[in-house]
Amino acid sequence: MEPVRNRTLVAWLERRQIGLYLAAIIAGGAAGFLAPGTAAAMELAINPVLGLLLYATFLGIPFASLGRAVRDVRFMATVLVLNFAVVPVVVFGLSRFVAGDQALLVGVLLVLLTPCIDYVIVFSGLAGGASDRLLAAAPVLMLAQMLLLPLYLLLFVGPELVFVIDPAPFVQALVGLIVVPLALAALTQWLARLARGREGDPPVVGRAAVGRKVMAAMQGLMVPLMMATLAVVVGSQIAGVRQELGSLLAVVPLYAAFLLVMVPLGLLAARPARLDARATLAVVFSGATRNSLVVLPLALALPEPLALAALVVVTQTLVELLGMLAYVRFLPRLVPADSRLRR
Incomplete structure (x- = not known):
């Protein structure tokens, strides 16, 4: 009975995840407002919680069939x-x-130049998009953005600013938040495949069975981990957002405009590839959702004159989550019609 109850709870969480994410944001914001002394502790919790979230996300990447996914040339x-x-x-x-304003500029560039690799998969799936293809594309997108982000900053901001940024926190974030969770996820999947074995083989116990159990447990924790991540991010930064509200209001229309313009651009990008409706939805979500949770530790590590950049990143998260609610509701009405016209 216990596995049945667990599956029922996971299904309930998945059905109500959008409302739960909003509740987590409100709870985190309330904690930050009412108990500002907790902000430092919540900021320290960002990286561990985010690392667990990314580990759980990467567990969904089909590493065994990654080569086939990469060979999906049109989508990739x-x-x-x-x-x-x-x-x-x-x-x-x-x-x-x-x-x-250099701090606003760097924050906007950091967050908008980096495509999302985590909750884009969730929201795309809710809208009927090909979330499995986005899962397969996640490592490629992450590697590409880490290689290209310094180049974009160099082009858009200039060398005098880029050279004062300490690369060490960027490397630490890449290793701690991407390389380590990705490697652990690949190892866990390998152990889980050993546990399954071939048809007719006796059940495998030991480390292989542990891999399978860990995968099942982390799948069930995806929604709670996302809630915890959103709560600590918002809670740790909300006081700063309130203090700098006048400056941060300048970037809200930019984030809203980005969400609006990426819908037609995503549809146009999918048209020459003749992608089906599910893949087209995934493309639009990929172009619109940004990697705010992953770049936040990078923004927090910037020098003091650029400290406002972290709050600029958090502001994007708040705007984007509201935008995702609209995307999930309205995009499925646009994409099937667009796909039929294309065929």
């Missing part, structure tokens, strides 16, 4: 072109509105 090429050729042009144009 579309998301890469959209995120690393089209999006930078859009971001450059939008960022000109805050080019006079």
Whole structure:
């Protein structure tokens, strides 16, 4: 009976995850407002909680069939072109509105130039998108953005600013939040495959069975981990957002404009590849959702004159989550019609 109850609870969490995410944001914000002394502890919790969330996310990546997914050339090429050729042009144009304030500029560039690899999979799936393809694309998108982000910052901001940024926290974030969870997820999947064995083989116990149990447990923890991540991020930064509200209001229209313009651009990018409706939805979500939770530790590590950049990143998270509610509701009405016209 226990496994049945667990599956029922996981299904309940997945059905209500959008409302639960909003509740987590409200709870985190309330804690930050009412007990500002907890902000430091919540900030320390960001990296551990985020690392667990990314580990759980990476467990969903089909490593065994990753080669086949990478060979899905049309989809992979579309998301890469959209995120690393089209999006930078859009971001450059939008960022000109805050080019006079370096902290705002760096924060906007950090978050809008980096495509999401975690909850984009959740929201795309809720809208009927090909979340499995986004899972397979996640390592490629992460590697590409870590390689290209310094180049974009160099082009859009200039060498004098880029050179004062200490690369050590960036490398630490890459290793701690990406490389280690990714390697652990691949190892866990390998152990789980050993546990399954071949048909007719006796059940495998020991370390292999542990891998299978860990995968099942982490799948059930995806929604709670996302809630915990959102709560500690918002709770740790909400007091700063309140203090800098006047400055941060300048970036809210930019984030809203980005969400709006990426819908037609995503649809146009998918058209030449003749992608089906599910893949088209995934492309639009990939182009619109940004990697705010992963780049936040990078923003927090910036020098003091650029400290506001971290709050600029958090502001994007709040705007984007509201935008995702609209995406989940309205995009499925647009994409099937667009796909039928294409065929």
